[in-house]
Amino acid sequence: MIRIERRLEQPLWLSVAVPFAAVGFSFLVMAAVLAITGHSPIDTYRRLFDAAFIGPAAWTATLQSATPLLFTGLAASVAFRMKLYNIGAEGQLYIGAICGAGAAIWLGPHHGILLTVVFMCACAAGGGALWALIAGALKAFARTSEILTTLMLNYVAGQLLTYLIFDSASPWRDVSTVQARTFPQAIPLADGQFWPAWTPGDYVIPLGFLIAIGVAVGLTFLFRSTRFGVEMNVIGDSPRAARYAGMRTRRKILAVMGLSGAVAGLGGASQVGDFTHVLDASPQGLQGANYGYTGIVVAALGRYNPFAVCLVGVLIGGLQNAGLFLQGPDFPSGLVGVMQGIILFCTLGGELLIRYRVRFGSPARAVAAVDEAPPASSEIAP
Amino acid sequence: MILADVNNSFLVIVLAQAVLYGTPILFAALGELLAERSGVLNLGVEGMMLVGAVMGFWASQRCPGPTALVLFLAVLTAAFAGLAMAAIHAFLCVSLRANQIVSGLALTIFAGGLGLSAYLGNNLGLADVPPAHQFSNIDLFGLADVPVLGPVLFHQSALVYASIVLTGVVAFYLARTRWGLNVRAVGESPDAADTMGISVTHCRYAHVLVGGALAGVAGSCFTLSITPGWTSGDSLVGGAGWIAVALVIFSFWRPELCLFGAWLFGGLSGGLPAAIQARDYKVIPMFFRTPEFLNALPYIATIVVLVVIATGWAKRRLGAPAALGVPYVREER
Numbered sequence: 001m002i003r004i005e006r007r008l009e010q011p012l013w014l015s016v017a018v019p020f021a022a023v024g025f026s027f028l029v030m031a032a033v034l035a036i037t038g039h040s041p042i043d044t045y046r047r048l049f050d051a052a053f054i055g056p057a058a059w060t061a062t063l064q065s066a067t068p069l070l071f072t073g074l075a076a077s078v079a080f081r082m083k084l085y086n087i088g089a090e091g092q093l094y095i096g097a098i099c100g101a102g103a104a105i106w107l108g109p110h111h112g113i114l115l116t117v118v119f120m121c122a123c124a125a126g127g128g129a130l131w132a133l134i135a136g137a138l139k140a141f142a143r144t145s146e147i148l149t150t151l152m153l154n155y156v157a158g159q160l161l162t163y164l165i166f167d168s169a170s171p172w173r174d175v176s177t178v179q180a181r182t183f184p185q186a187i188p189l190a191d192g193q194f195w196p197a198w199t200p201g202d203y204v205i206p207l208g209f210l211i212a213i214g215v216a217v218g219l220t221f222l223f224r225s226t227r228f229g230v231e232m233n234v235i236g237d238s239p240r241a242a243r244y245a246g247m248r249t250r251r252k253i254l255a256v257m258g259l260s261g262a263v264a265g266l267g268g269a270s271q272v273g274d275f276t277h278v279l280d281a282s283p284q285g286l287q288g289a290n291y292g293y294t295g296i297v298v299a300a301l302g303r304y305n306p307f308a309v310c311l312v313g314v315l316i317g318g319l320q321n322a323g324l325f326l327q328g329p330d331f332p333s334g335l336v337g338v339m340q341g342i343i344l345f346c347t348l349g350g351e352l353l354i355r356y357r358v359r360f361g362s363p364a365r366a367v368a369a370v371d372e373a374p375p376a377s378s379e380i381a382p
Numbered sequence: 383m384i385l386a387d388v389n390n391s392f393l394v395i396v397l398a399q400a401v402l403y404g405t406p407i408l409f410a411a412l413g414e415l416l417a418e419r420s421g422v423l424n425l426g427v428e429g430m431m432l433v434g435a436v437m438g439f440w441a442s443q444r445c446p447g448p449t450a451l452v453l454f455l456a457v458l459t460a461a462f463a464g465l466a467m468a469a470i471h472a473f474l475c476v477s478l479r480a481n482q483i484v485s486g487l488a489l490t491i492f493a494g495g496l497g498l499s500a501y502l503g504n505n506l507g508l509a510d511v512p513p514a515h516q517f518s519n520i521d522l523f524g525l526a527d528v529p530v531l532g533p534v535l536f537h538q539s540a541l542v543y544a545s546i547v548l549t550g551v552v553a554f555y556l557a558r559t560r561w562g563l564n565v566r567a568v569g570e571s572p573d574a575a576d577t578m579g580i581s582v583t584h585c586r587y588a589h590v591l592v593g594g595a596l597a598g599v600a601g602s603c604f605t606l607s608i609t610p611g612w613t614s615g616d617s618l619v620g621g622a623g624w625i626a627v628a629l630v631i632f633s634f635w636r637p638e639l640c641l642f643g644a645w646l647f648g649g650l651s652g653g654l655p656a657a658i659q660a661r662d663y664k665v666i667p668m669f670f671r672t673p674e675f676l677n678a679l680p681y682i683a684t685i686v687v688l689v690v691i692a693t694g695w696a697k698r699r700l701g702a703p704a705a706l707g708v709p710y711v712r713e714e715r
Contacts, residue, residue, distance in 0.1 A: 006711075037505065085483050087425075144688040145702070147423075147483060152628060152681040152688075155621065163674035283617065290496075293487050300484040333614065334501030341492020345470060348480040348488065356479075 022350035052318030056202035066317025070212035071267025072295020077304040079260040088150025089264040090292025091157030092128040096268025099127030101279035109190030128265020136257025165281035186279035195273035208270025216306035404648025406603035410626035413596025420589035426489025428623025432499035434598025437463035439605035464598020472590040513610035569703030628684040
C-alpha cells in the first residue's frame with residue numbers, strides 16, 4: 001500500500017540532497033549496465049573521471065564543452081522559472097552565432113579586442129532575443145503554445161544557418177579563394193579577433209565561461225532582489241493571482257523571452273569567438289551538438305537555480321568531453337548519451353520525492369493522515 | 383508507350399518519393415497523435431525512432447527464414463524497442479508526474495544518435511553491414527502501370543500500405559469506438575473522465591506505449607526500406623521525428639488529415655528539393671528553390687497553424703487536447 005501526498009513545504013535540505021542522491025543512484029544503474037555489457041564499471045568510471053577532471057588538459061577541454069551548456073542552461077532556467085517553456089535555446093544559439101560572427105566580419109580586424117568582444121556580444125544577444133521574441137510575441141498576443149513554436153523555430157534557424165553558408169552569396173560566406181568557393185565555408189575571424197582566455201598556470205579558462213558566470217550572478221540578483229524576479233515567480237506559480245495583483249503578464253512574457261533568448265545568443269557568440277573562430281554550419285558543427293536541448297536538461301538538473309545550473313553544466317560538460325576523449329573499442333560511442341539520459345531520468349524521478357511524500361501504510365492510517373494534513377491523499381495501489 | 387512516359391515524368395517521381403518519405407513520418411505522427419490525444423506530449427519521438435531503426439535492422443540481419451517473415455519480425459522488434467523507450471517516458475510523466483517536456487527531451491538524448499541507438503548499433507556490430515533483407519515494392523492489384531496513380535500509390539512497399547490502413551484504423555478508433563471516445567475524454571478533461579470511471583493512468587500508459595511502438599516502426603522504415611542499412615548518428619532519421627511532432631499539430635490532431643500532411647511534408651523533406659535543384663525553374667526566385675527553404679517550410683506552416691488554432695472559434699473546433707502536457711493528480715483537481 002503506497003500513498004503519495006503533496007508536501008506542504010519543501011524542505012531546503014531535501015531539494016539539495018535529492019538531486020545528489022539521484023546522480024549517485026544513476027551511477028549505480030550505469031555501473032550495472034556496464035557490468036552486464038562486459039565492461040568493468042570501476043575502471044570505466046576512473047578513466048572517465050580522469051579524462052574529465054584530472055589535470056589542466058582535461059579541465060581545459062571540459063570547460064570548452066561546458067561553456068555553451070552554461071549559456072543554454074541559464075537561458076532555459078530564466079524562462080522555465082516563469083513556467084514559460086522556451087525550448088528554443090538551440091535556435092537562439094544559432095542566431096546568436098550568426099549575428100556574433102556577422103558583427104566580427106563587419107567590424108573587421110582593425111579594432112581593439114574589447115570593442116570586438118562587446119560588439120559581438122551585443123549583436124548576438126540582440127539577435128537571440130529577437131528570435132525568441134517571435135515565439136514570445138505569438139505567446140503574448142495570440143496565445144500560441146511557446147513549447148511548440150520555439151521547437152519549430154529551432155529548425156527554421158538551423159536551415160537559415162545552412163542557407164547562409166551553403167546556398168547563398170551571403171556576407172558570411174568566404175568566396176575569397178577557389179577552394180572556399182568549391183567547399184562552402186564561412187569567413188573565419190581574423191587572428192586579432194579571437195576572444196582572449198584567462199590562463200592561470202596551464203589551465204585555460206575561456207572568456208565565454210567567465211561571461212556565463214557573470215550572467216549567473218546577474219540572474220541570481222534578478223531572481224532574488226528585484227521586483228521583476230518576484231513578479232516572475234508569481235506569474236509562474238499562479239497567473240490568475242498575478243493578474244488580480246495588477247501585474248502586466250504580457251510584458252513580462254516578452255521581457256523574459258527576450259532575456260532568455262539573449263542569454264542563449266551570447267552562447268552562440270562565445271562559441272564563435274572562443275572556440276571555433278568561424279561560423280560552423282556543417283552538420284557536425286553547431287547543429288550536431290544539441291547544445292540547446294542539453295541545456296534544458298542542465299537547467300532541469302540544476303532546478304533552475306543559476307549557480308546549480310553552472311555546476312551541473314560543468315559536470316555534464318566533463319562527461320561529454322570525457323566521452324569524446326575516450327571513444328574507442330572499449331568505450332563505445334553512445335555510452336555518454338546513455339549516461340546523461342539515466343542521470344536525467346533519475347533526477348526527474350527524484351523530483352517526486354521533493355514535491356510529494358511517499359507513505360507506506362494501511363488505509364486506516366491513511367484516514368488519520370488526512371485528518372492531520374489538509375491536502376487529501378491519493379491511493380496509487382487499490 | 384505514352385503511359386510509361388507519364389509514369390517516368392518528373393512530377394510522378396516526386397509524388398512517389400513524397401509517399402515513400404512520408405510513410406515514416408505518418409507512422410510516427412499517428413503514434414504521437416494517440417499519445418497527445420490522451421494528454422501526454424512526447425518529444426522523444428526522434429529517439430524512439432532511432433532505437434526502433436537500429437533494433438529493426440538488427441532483427442532483420444539475425445533472423446533466419448524467408449524474407450517476408452523476417453521483415454515482419456523485424457518490424458515487430460522495432461515496435462517493441464520503441465515501446466520500451468516510451469515506457470520510460472510514461473512511467474516518469476504519468477506515475478511520477480514529471481515535467482513532460484524535460485522527460486521527452488531527456489528521452490531524445492538518452493536514445494538518440496549520441497546515445498542508446500549508437501551504443502546498440504556499435505555493440506551489435508551493425509555499422510555499414512550490407513542489408514540481408516529489405517522491403518521491395520509490391521504491385522498492388524496489378525495497378526502499377528496506371529498513369530500517375532500507379533507508381534505513386536500502387537507500386538510501393540508493404541509498409542506504405544500498412545500506414546494507410548493504420549490511418550483508417552486510428553481514425554475509426556478515435557471517432558467511433560467507446561475506447562476512442564474515452565481517450566479523447568482523458569485528453570480533454572481528465573477530471574471528468576475520472577469521475578466517469580475511466581482510469582486516466584491506464585489510458586495514458588496504453589496510448590504512450592502504442593505511440594512509442596509506432597515510432598519504432600517508423601524508425602524501421604528507414605533501415606529496412608528507404609535507406610536499407612544502419613549508420614551511426616542522427617542523420618539516419620534526419621529530423622523526421624520532429625517533423626512528426628509538427629505534423630500532429632499541422633493536421634489539427636486528426637488522423638485522416640495526418641495522411642495527406644505526411645505526404646506533403648515527406649515531399650518537402652524528401653524528393654522535392656533535389657528534383658527542383660536539378661531543373662532550372664527561372665520563374666521561381668532563387669531563394670524559394672533552395673533545399674533549406676523547402677526543408678523549413680513544414681515548420682513554418684506548423685507555426686502558422688498554431689497561430690490559427692489559437693483564435694477563439696478554431697480553438698474549440700480544431701485545437702489541441704485541453705489537458706495536453708498537464709500531469710493528472712487526482713487530489714489536486
